[in-house]
Each structure stands twice: as structure tokens, then as C-alpha cells.
Amino acid sequence: MPLHRLKGGQPGQRPSSQRLEQEQLVARLEQALQESRSEARTIYALLRLELDGITRVQASFGAVAASRLVRTAGQRVRECLGPNDSMARFGVEEFHVLIACDGDGGSAWRVAELIHHLVTAPYTLPDRHITLTASIGVALVRPHHTLADDVIREAMADARRARDAGAARWARFDAETREATIEQLRVDAELRNAIDRGELRMHYQPILRCATGELSSLEALIRWEHPERGCLPPSAFLGELDRAGMLDEVGRWSVREVARQAVEWHTELGVGTSITVNVSPHQLADPNFLPHALSALASVGASPRSVVFEMTEELELGRGDAPLRALRELRDAGFRVWIDDFGTGYSSLGYLQDLPVDGLKIDRALIRRIDCNARQRTIVSAIIRLAHELALDVTAEGVERHEQLETLRTLGCDFAQGHYLSAPLSGSQMRAWLRQ
Secondary structure: OOHHHOOOOEOOEOHHHHHHHHHHHHHHHHHHHHHHHHHOOOOEEEEEEEEEOHHHHHHHHOHHHHHHHHHHHHHHHHOOOOOOOEEEEEOOOEEEEEEEOOOOOHHHHHHHHHHHHHHOOOEEEOOEEEOOEEEEEEEEEOOOOOOHHHHHHHHHHHHHHHHHOOOOEEEEOOHHHHHHHHHHHHHHHHHHHHHHHOOEEEEEEEEEEOOOOOEEEEEEEEEEEEOOOEEEOHHHOHHHHHHOOOHHHHHHHHHHHHHHHHHHHHHHHOOOOEEEEEEOHHHHHOOOHHHHHHHHHHHHOOOHHHEEEEEOOOOOOOOOOHHHHHHHHHHHOOOEEEEEEEOOOOOOHHHHOOOOOOEEEEOHHHHOOOOOOHHHHHHHHHHHHHHHHOOOEEEEOOOOOHHHHHHHHHHOOOEEOOOOOOOOEOHHHHHHHHHO
16 A cells, blocks of 8 residues: 555545645655656655644543644744745644755755744643654655655655654654665565465474473574574574564464474374473563464464463553453463563562462573573572462573582572574474474
8 A cells, every 4th residue: 555545634634635735745746756757856844743642632632632733843844934835744743845946956955944943832731731752754755756645755765764862853754764664675575485485484392300301391582484584593683683673473483383282292193292492571461362372272272381482572551451451361361471581681670479370480691600600590599489480480500511400409499591402403303302
């Protein structure tokens, strides 16, 4: 769908009026493209203004106040425009402005600075003053552009770059930005192909009982079998998946793949072990996550007890009851949930008593010197004792030496995981390991 077709209604402006304004700007932009090609130079620029903080204003002072602020901001933008310039509002808090400029774009930067100065000046509500920040992207309409969407996309990319740099600023689309955007689009296409071609794979790392050395479960670790760059770890592509909006899709695939593999190994080898899979609190809080997970398991005949979810990021417990409710629903459905990377950045020990989880994994940073550092050993011992008091199981990650494992046994740790016990293995390698 063309970018300029993505319209949304806004308070204080009739949808028909808004659509007409957008269509007029896009038509003017297409005419500007033709003029730039015929003149073989840059004579127009598209500015994208994104107001920062309107959502907070609406939450604090109501929709009427937020709508009034946006309308006032739009009026301030119009004060900066000449008689041949065009402006349209897109979305709730975005404006596109098409202006005539000189060949090198210098006038466009000056207009962007003026707009930014006016839009970020204080606004007056009946009982208070409010200041907004804004991010502005500037894309020059160049002869090589073929579609209006090309210019709109560049302006959006720069507005995003300005916002990522800390908002309250503007950025222009230059050659470096263009190359970065092209690279992002290339990576996005590669990731989409990776999903469609089945290049994503799961590797598995055993989790053993400290006391006996018996297999307890497996952790599924995603890998990308890139046709040119080889086997890539998640750190090389998960961030790009998230930015491209494909993380939820891959998360659903992960649950389905883990369930399928658990059933296959149980049928083929008689191994009934569970498999843990990493998910973010954002995925767990998605109301569609649980139905998708149950559907994936049903499609392969797997039980919820065969899958364990590990939270890989800090759970936002300060955002009401939704995260806790999501965890309770998962456990009521038969799934188990563990806290991953515990001890190095999790919100608070005080929250531990309220979390409906089954266990925690001590981060490898706390295990690294456990056999030779008394302070580190004391911390790990305290975590294990606290977890057991709360009826939680404990797994130690990053076990690399025999001495670490022996210390964990002495401290009463339930499970251990790390290269000393086994490196992550591909599906076929894991099958051979299980046969032993």
C-alpha cells in the first residue's frame, strides 16, 4: 500500500476534509517530481513534522486539549509557508509540508528551523502552559525520484532519525542516510526471505540436573542459516526483526517449531523433555499470544507442559495488572514461565513474590567467578535460598568449568546450563546427543 494512502482520522478535522488535504498535497508532490525532472535540479523539499508528547497530553488533560494543541501547532506551521507551499495532516500528530526551495536545499533547512522554533514554543491551556517537542525530517525532491512515496519515505526516515537522536530537532535526508535506508530495506528483504525460505533454525542446549547430571530440559536458541554469511546468532538479527515489525511472526514460528520438535523427539526417541523458548514481555502481553500458542501446540499434538516460556527482558510491572494477568493466563493454560537473566537487571527482588512464575535462571555474569569469588558465591547462594523459599526452581547459566558446577551443587542449585555441559547443537546434532 502506498505510504500516502495510510490515513487516519483525527480529532477536530472531518475525515473528508483531511483526505482532500492529503490528496492535494500528494498531487502537488507528483507535480513537483515532474518539474524537478524537467529542470534536472532540486526545486522542492518535503518536510515531515512529528509532534512528540501528544499522547501524554491526551492522557493527562483529555482529548479536547490534545486536539486543540495539534490544531494550534498546525496553524503555527502555516505561518511559515509561502503562497505556493502545501501542507497536510497525516495521522494524529504528523504534518507533511511541501515547499519550494533553492537548488542546494538551504532554504528548506531554514524553514525547518523556523517551524521547529514556532512549534516548540509554549502553548496555553486554560490553567497552564505546555511545551511540546517535535522531530522534523527534510527530504529534497530530486530528479532521480520516480514516485511520491520515495520522497515521503525519505522524509519519514529522517523524522525517525531525528526522533531517535533525542527528538526536539530536525534532520535532513542526505547521501549517508539514503545508503543507510537502502541497507535497512535490504536487510528487511533478507529477513523476509529468511522466514519464507525456512532459513531460520533452532539450536538446542541441554539443561541438566546439578545433583545427578540427568537431562532436565532443553533451551531452544534461534539461529539464521544465512546463505552467504553462515550461521548467525540472534544478536546479529533480532534487533532488525524487531525494527522491521517481524518479531511477533518469528515468535509464533518459534513456539510452533519447538512444539513440533518436542513431539518428534518424544515419538522417535521416547524423550519427553520440555523445551524452553525465549519470548519478550511484549509478546506475552499480546492478547493473541496465548491463542496462537495453544493453536500451534494443537496442530502438532503437543501438550503445554512441553513448552516453557522464558522472559528475556524486564517485565514492566509498573503498568497495571496486564503483565501479571498475562502470566497467570499462561500458567492456567498449562504452560510454565521462567525469568531469564535474573540478578543483573531485573526490576526488583520485591516483585518476585508477586510473579506467577515457576523458576528463574541466574545470569551468567554471576556464575563466571562463583568458584573463586566469595562475594559472588554469597550472592548466588542468597538467590538460590530466596527462590527455594518461594517454591521456585533455579537454573544457573553459563557454566564453563567443572569447579563452577561443583560449587553450584554445594549451594543446592537445581539445574545448570553451559558449554561445559554442552554447547548449543543443531537439530540433527541434538538428536544424536539424545540417542546417547
